[in-house]
Amino acid sequence: MKFIIKKSDSGIALIIVMIVITVLSIMAGGFAYSMKVETRLARNAYFDNEMEWLGRSGIELARYVLGQQRNIPNEPYDSLNQKWAGGIGPTNGLLSDITLENVPLGNGIITVKIVDMERKFNINIADEAILNQAMTLIGVDASESGPIISSILDWIDPDDNVRINGTESDYYENLEPPYVAKNGPLDDISELLLIRHVTPEIYYGPHLSGSYRPAPVQQKRFGASFTKQEMDLYSIGLVDLFCTFSGRFININTASAAVLQLIPGIDENIANEIIARRAGPDGQEGTEDDMPFRTIGELMTVPGMQPQIISMASRICSTQSTTFEVTVEVQLDQRKRTYTAILRRLDQKNIPMICWSWK
Numbered sequence: 001m002k003f004i005i006k007k008s009d010s011g012i013a014l015i016i017v018m019i020v021i022t023v024l025s026i027m028a029g030g031f032a033y034s035m036k037v038e039t040r041l042a043r044n045a046y047f048d049n050e051m052e053w054l055g056r057s058g059i060e061l062a063r064y065v066l067g068q069q070r071n072i073p074n075e076p077y078d079s080l081n082q083k084w085a086g087g088i089g090p091t092n093g094l095l096s097d098i099t100l101e102n103v104p105l106g107n108g109i110i111t112v113k114i115v116d117m118e119r120k121f122n123i124n125i126a127d128e129a130i131l132n133q134a135m136t137l138i139g140v141d142a143s144e145s146g147p148i149i150s151s152i153l154d155w156i157d158p159d160d161n162v163r164i165n166g167t168e169s170d171y172y173e174n175l176e177p178p179y180v181a182k183n184g185p186l187d188d189i190s191e192l193l194l195i196r197h198v199t200p201e202i203y204y205g206p207h208l209s210g211s212y213r214p215a216p217v218q219q220k221r222f223g224a225s226f227t228k229q230e231m232d233l234y235s236i237g238l239v240d241l242f243c244t245f246s247g248r249f250i251n252i253n254t255a256s257a258a259v260l261q262l263i264p265g266i267d268e269n270i271a272n273e274i275i276a277r278r279a280g281p282d283g284q285e286g287t288e289d290d291m292p293f294r295t296i297g298e299l300m301t302v303p304g305m306q307p308q309i310i311s312m313a314s315r316i317c318s319t320q321s322t323t324f325e326v327t328v329e330v331q332l333d334q335r336k337r338t339y340t341a342i343l344r345r346l347d348q349k350n351i352p353m354i355c356w357s358w359k
Contacts, residue, residue, distance in 0.1 A: 063343065
C-alpha cells in the first residue's frame with residue numbers, strides 16, 4: 001500500500017514544525033532571560049552581603065585606631081595631626097603602619113574617614129546665649145534672631161509652653177501636612193529645617209545649592225527653590241556650628257574658628273590665634289609640627305586671651321573628643337557604597353556604635 005502525501009499536507013506539516021520551533025525558541029529565550037535575572041539577583045545578594053561586611057570591617061578598623069590612640073604616651077588630647085583624623089603627626093608603633101585609605105580587604109577596597117563631633121557644639125544643650133552668638137556669627141539681623149532662637153528652644157524643650165516670639169505645636173498643626181513640635185532633642189541636625197523661622201539660607205549658609213528643593217512639609221514656609229543672591233546671603237550656616245551627637249564640650253584642638261567664637265569672650269581675632277597656635281610653625285594643621293593644647297589652661301599662651309575667658313571656656317570646652325562619625329567607602333568590583341556610623345569612645349576598649357546607615 002502506498003501513501004500519497006499531497007502538497008497541501010506537506011505545507012501544513014512545515015507550518016506546524018515552524019510553529020513548534022518558534023514556541024520552543026521563545027520558551028528557551030524566556031528561560032535564558034529568567035536564569036540571567038536569577039543569576040543577577042543572586043550576584044547582587046552576594047555583593048550586598050559582602051559589601052556590608054566590608055563596611056563593618058571599616059568600622060572595626062576605626063574602633064581599633066580610636067582605641068589605640070588612647071595608648072599613645074604623652075598625648076592626653078585629640079587633635080587633627082593624629083592618625084584617626086588623617087594627620088601625619090608622630091605616632092606609636094601600634095598605629096605607625098596603619099593606613100585608612102584604599103585598604104585592600106578580601107575582594108574589595110575600603111577607605112575610612114573619621115571626624116570627631118566635638119568640633120561642633122551640640123544643639124540639644126545650646127542655651128539662649130550660645131544660639132544668640134550663633135545668629136550673630138551667621139549674620140542674622142538682630143530683630144530676626146529672637147523668634148528663631150525661641151522657636152528652636154520651644155522645639156527642644158519638653159513642654160508646650162510658648163516662649164516670647166516662640167513656636168509650639170499649634171502653629172505646625174496648621175501646616176500642610178501638619179505635624180507637632182518634637183518637644184525633645186534633635187536626632188539629626190537637618191530637623192532644624194522643620195522649625196519655624198529656620199530657613200535654608202540660615203541652615204546651609206554657603207552650602208545651599210541654588211537647585212535646593214525643600215521637602216513638601218517645608219514648601220509652605222519657604223517656597224520651592226532659591227536664587228543665587230539668596231544663597232550668598234550668609235558666610236556660614238547652622239550646619240557649620242552645630243551637631244546632635246557630640247558630648248557637652250567643644251574640642252579646642254579640632255573646632256573651626258567659627259565654632260570657637262561660640263565660646264563667650266572669644267572673637268574672630270582670638271579664634272584665629274588659637275588655630276595659629278595649634279597649627280605650629282608651618283601654619284598647616286594635621287602635620288608633625290602641630291602644637292595641640294594639652295589642657296584648657298594652655299589657652300593662656302594665646303595672644304589676647306584673658307583669665308575670665310578661660311574660666312568660661314572651661315565650662316564648655318575640652319581638649320578631647322568622645323564622639324566620632326565614621327564614613328567607610330567600599331568598592332567591590334565596579335560597585336561602590338558608603339557606610340556611616342556614629343561611635344562613642346567611653347574608654348580604650350569600650351567604643352559602642354550609636355547608629356549605622358548606608359547609601
